[in-house]
Amino acid sequence: xxxxxxxxxxxxxxxxxxxxxxxxxxxxxxxxxxxxxxxxxxxxxxxxxxxxxxxxxxxxxxxxxxxxxxxxxxxxxxxxxxxxxxxxxxxxxxxxxxxxxxxxxxxxxxxxxxxxxxxxxxxxxxxxxxxxxxxxxxxxxxxxxxxxxxxxxxxxxxxxxxxxxxxxxxxxxxxxxxxxxxxxxxxxxxxxxxxxxxxxxxxxxxxxxxxxxxxxxxxxxxxxxxxxxxxxxxxxxxxxxxxxxxxxxxxxxxxxxxxxxxxxxxxxxxxxxxxxxxxxxxxxxxxxxxxxxxxxxxxxxxxxxxxxxxxxxxxxxxxxxxxxxxxxxxxxxxxxxxxxxxxxxxxxxxxxxxxxxxxxxxxxxxxxxxxxxxxxxxxxxxxxxxxxxxxxxxxxxxxxxxxxxxxxxxxxxxxxxxxxxxxxxxxxxxxxxxxxxxxxxxxxxxxxxxxxxxx
Amino acid sequence: xxxxxxxxxxxxxxxxxxxxxxxxxxxxxxxxxxxxxxxxxxxxxxxxxxxxxxxxxxxxxxxxxxxxxxxxxxxxxxxxxxxxxxxxxxxxxxxxxxxxxxxxxxxxxxxxxxxxxxxxxxxxxxxxxxxxxxxxxxxxxxxxxxxxxxxxxxxxxxxxxxxxxxxxxxxxxxxxxxxxxxxxxxxxxxxxxxxxxxxxxxxxxxxxxxxxxxxxxxxxxxxxxxxxxxxxxxxxxxxxxxxxxxxxxxxxxxxxxxxxxxxxxxxxxxxxxxxxxxxx
Ligand code: HEM
Numbered sequence: 001x002x003x004x005x006x007x008x009x010x011x012x013x014x015x016x017x018x019x020x021x022x023x024x025x026x027x028x029x030x031x032x033x034x035x036x037x038x039x040x041x042x043x044x045x046x047x048x049x050x051x052x053x054x055x056x057x058x059x060x061x062x063x064x065x066x067x068x069x070x071x072x073x074x075x076x077x078x079x080x081x082x083x084x085x086x087x088x089x090x091x092x093x094x095x096x097x098x099x100x101x102x103x104x105x106x107x108x109x110x111x112x113x114x115x116x117x118x119x120x121x122x123x124x125x126x127x128x129x130x131x132x133x134x135x136x137x138x139x140x141x142x143x144x145x146x147x148x149x150x151x152x153x154x155x156x157x158x159x160x161x162x163x164x165x166x167x168x169x170x171x172x173x174x175x176x177x178x179x180x181x182x183x184x185x186x187x188x189x190x191x192x193x194x195x196x197x198x199x200x201x202x203x204x205x206x207x208x209x210x211x212x213x214x215x216x217x218x219x220x221x222x223x224x225x226x227x228x229x230x231x232x233x234x235x236x237x238x239x240x241x242x243x244x245x246x247x248x249x250x251x252x253x254x255x256x257x258x259x260x261x262x263x264x265x266x267x268x269x270x271x272x273x274x275x276x277x278x279x280x281x282x283x284x285x286x287x288x289x290x291x292x293x294x295x296x297x298x299x300x301x302x303x304x305x306x307x308x309x310x311x312x313x314x315x316x317x318x319x320x321x322x323x324x325x326x327x328x329x330x331x332x333x334x335x336x337x338x339x340x341x342x343x344x345x346x347x348x349x350x351x352x353x354x355x356x357x358x359x360x361x362x363x364x365x366x367x368x369x370x371x372x373x374x375x376x377x378x379x380x381x382x383x384x385x386x387x388x389x390x391x392x393x394x395x396x397x398x399x400x401x402x403x404x405x406x407x408x409x410x411x412x413x414x415x416x417x418x419x420x421x422x423x424x425x426x427x428x429x430x431x432x433x434x435x436x437x438x439x440x441x442x443x444x445x446x447x448x449x450x451x452x453x454x455x
Numbered sequence: 456x457x458x459x460x461x462x463x464x465x466x467x468x469x470x471x472x473x474x475x476x477x478x479x480x481x482x483x484x485x486x487x488x489x490x491x492x493x494x495x496x497x498x499x500x501x502x503x504x505x506x507x508x509x510x511x512x513x514x515x516x517x518x519x520x521x522x523x524x525x526x527x528x529x530x531x532x533x534x535x536x537x538x539x540x541x542x543x544x545x546x547x548x549x550x551x552x553x554x555x556x557x558x559x560x561x562x563x564x565x566x567x568x569x570x571x572x573x574x575x576x577x578x579x580x581x582x583x584x585x586x587x588x589x590x591x592x593x594x595x596x597x598x599x600x601x602x603x604x605x606x607x608x609x610x611x612x613x614x615x616x617x618x619x620x621x622x623x624x625x626x627x628x629x630x631x632x633x634x635x636x637x638x639x640x641x642x643x644x645x646x647x648x649x650x651x652x653x654x655x656x657x658x659x660x661x662x663x664x665x666x667x668x669x670x671x672x673x674x675x676x677x678x679x680x681x682x683x684x685x686x687x688x689x690x691x692x693x694x695x696x697x698x699x700x701x702x703x704x705x706x707x708x709x710x711x712x713x714x715x716x717x718x719x720x721x722x723x724x725x726x727x728x729x730x731x732x733x734x735x
Binding site: 236 | 498518550558580581583584585636637642647648650652654658661662663666667668669670671672674676679680682683686687689690694696697698700730
């Protein structure tokens with residue numbers, strides 16, 4: 001208190017600014033307004049993309065202001081820092097005062113209650129003494145524990161509850177600090193990246209998302225199998241990988257992961273996130289001779305060359321591709337090979353999986369088609385480590401509890417006074433107050449009053 | 456009876472209910488509001504029946520899931536939560552004019568849902584792998600309870616502003632609306648209800664994202680807009696509780712907040728980026 005009287009120093013001025021709700025409203029407003037930017041400008045794209053989209057000048061300006069990764073920009077972090085300081089200092093400013101109210105011995109002042117504008121006064125039959133126990137029982141049941149003070153020809157009853165609800169707001173505010181701390185811990189000590197492991201192979205290398213750097217895990221993961229299933233209408237139903245974890249070449253455990261059910265080991269989480277197919281190791285091809293009409297089925301490995309019967313030439317299987325552009329169309333997944341015949345120019349042979357008769361269009365002496373091939377999937381895993389999650393979750397729980405307390409509970413007190421009035425009965429006053437939700441308290445007073453009328 | 460038929464009928468029942476509530480206010484006849492309330496109860500039961508039947512039907516399609524997986528289904532649930540909260544408030548505060556505007560919101564939402572259904576958005580679809588989680592149910596339900604709170608706060612704020620602008624000395628049509636104090640109080644109560652559930656909605660969404668993708672916050676536009684909405688209502692609460700704002704100013708902020716809710720719900724689909732969910 002003495003601080004107020006002295007002329008204010010710089011420290012006090014700054015303290016006042018940071019303990020003001022005016023500043024919180026301003027910062028929250030700025031956070032809300034600037035957050036919109038990142039939902040309008042796509043974030044974390046390649047520079048090329050922005051250059052084309054915004055032109056050189058805007059590109060420069062936006063780059064300087066970190067608009068392309070604004071939620072991690074210095075100015076956005078600065079706003080969050082100001083918010084945290086605001087919450088902290090505001091709490092230090094008010095908490096001692098509130099704590100005093102919470103801890104002090106309840107003291108009741110009938111006069112104050114009498115003056116309250118929600119006070120209900122009425123008369124009932126019978127004397128105060130007769131009614132005392134009934135009224136006490138009623139208040140105990142509908143409101144809570146009470147103390148009774150005897151006086152000439154009557155009694156006064158006080159009750160109070162919900163003192164600690166005044167702390168609800170501080171629980172909410174600390175929860176926000178916990179969230180921010182958890183988030184910071186996560187971004188300092190955690191990482192996020194991906195792995196692509198072909199079926200049957202083992203890897204311990206994660207490619208980090210933002211930097212594309214490689215990072216080694218302390219353990220390695222083998223993808224034993226990847227599989228997916230579809231609904232009747234073709235929409236994907238489930239992606240699934242069977243993984244085995246190895247540590248120092250020793251098998252530790254196996255786990256089947258699906259989307260929403262990750263593998264967790266040593267603080268590292270491994271999620272199913274994507275998949276793809278890999279060049280098959282080879283294929284079974286059908287060679288149809290145009291002259292004889294004979295069909296020869298042959299198994300061929302990648303890179304292998306095959307002498308064809310009927311002196312049709314030599315076929316080499318060169319590679320496999322997940323897409324192949326042909327005259328402006330994507331033929332999809334293809335094998336690509338080469339056909340050599342004596343002194344003639346070698347011919348490229350394209351074998352799209354989806355269009356099996358495609359090679360007939362070449363109108364060569366032999367046409368080639370894919371009969372069967374070995375398909376190998378790789379599983380795409382998202383790998384994350386976030387040591388701050390537990391702080392964040394603790395913050396979540398506290399926030400909900402704190403909001404509940406702050407919104408729906410209040411520090412209420414109730415006072416009932418009964419005074420015998422000769423033989424006619426007694427005069428009753430019911431009054432009360434609350435630090436919040438006065439209308440709710442007024443309704444409560446009315447209800448208790450009407451119950452007392454009936455005792 | 457199919458769920459679509461039931462839900463189509465429910466649209467009309469909500470419509471009639473609003474008509475009765477509004478007539479009760481215009482003609483100052485209590486009985487009309489009673490009928491409105493009875494119709495609203497019928498609509499709510501129909502709404503629940505349609506919801507459950509749709510759930511059952513999805514099993515018939517071979518991919519049973521709670522109907523909270525796309526825009527149409529979320530609208531149906533949204534209207535239900537609004538109607539339930541409206542009736543609760545009417546019962547608690549014993550004032551039927553509170554609902555003159557708010558029940559119409561349930562009707563408008565249902566009408567919009569039916570319109571969308573007419574364009575094929577009402578088909579029952581299988582769940583994509585990412586949505587197969589129990590968190591989906593909790594997340595969507597809490598979000599929409601929050602939105603319902605804000606929607607009603609919006610209805611009441613509009614009522615407040617209308618009364619302020621058009622009332623002549625508290626008589627006539629506008630005078631019959633609830634007291635300024637009650638409207639003000641109700642705005643605050645419903646915003647607090649909404650804030651609690653929006654917080655829960657954001658939290659369950661984060662926990663879900665963390666269990667499905669390994670990060671609880673990625674700043675995708677839907678997440679960011681829900682956070683913006685949350686900021687707006689945090690501002691509301693502080694101005695109201697700490698700086699003592701009330702009346703017109705507080706009604707305006709509640710309306711701005713609801714604009715943010717609407718943008719989070721619908722507008723985000725027009726922005727770049729994706730939230731796997733809620734696309735029309
Ligand atoms: C995202 C940030 C914030 C959130 C979500 C938040 C949330 C809340 C909530 C829910 C309440 C309770 C309102 C009620 O009584 O119904 C509250 C009250 C309050 N907040 Fe915050 N708050 C935030 C930031 C701040 C900051 C930065 C300050 C710093 C000055 C602040 C100061 C207060 C004060 C003084 C109260 C009233 C305490 C009382 O009733 O005595 N808040 N806040």
